[in-house]
Amino acid sequence: MIRTDMDDVSDEEFFRVVSPCEEMVNNYVKDNFFNQYIAFHIAVYYRGNAMWQQSFSNQVSTAINDLAQFTNADCDIELVKKILEETYELKITSESPLEIEDVMK
Numbered sequence: 001m002i003r004t005d006m007d008d009v010s011d012e013e014f015f016r017v018v019s020p021c022e023e024m025v026n027n028y029v030k031d032n033f034f035n036q037y038i039a040f041h042i043a044v045y046y047r048g049n050a051m052w053q054q055s056f057s058n059q060v061s062t063a064i065n066d067l068a069q070f071t072n073a074d075c076d077i078e079l080v081k082k083i084l085e086e087t088y089e090l091k092i093t094s095e096s097p098l099e100i101e102d103v104m105k
């Protein structure tokens with residue numbers, strides 16, 4: 001569901017609805033991607049002889065900062081649409097304004 005008007009949503013309802021979604025997304029990223037990415041980043045830079053002396057914590061921070069540099073231009077929009085449809089059974093019917101159709105099979 002896409003909400004269109006925040007004026008009719010109380011703070012309590014906002015946090016009741018949004019917090020579980022944020023938690024699910026954060027857990028998914030940590031469980032399925034984040035730690036693997038950090039390890040990959042460190043391994044590539046180490047094996048590529050492109051790592052400078054610093055603490056492990058700083059190496060992790062560097063990997064996280066590098067991840068934050070991605071932008072919309074790095075995103076394959078058509079691939080995202082394909083994943084939405086094939087994995088989550090959601091079809092983008094309009095990009096602006098965003099409209100999504102549930103196409104559960």
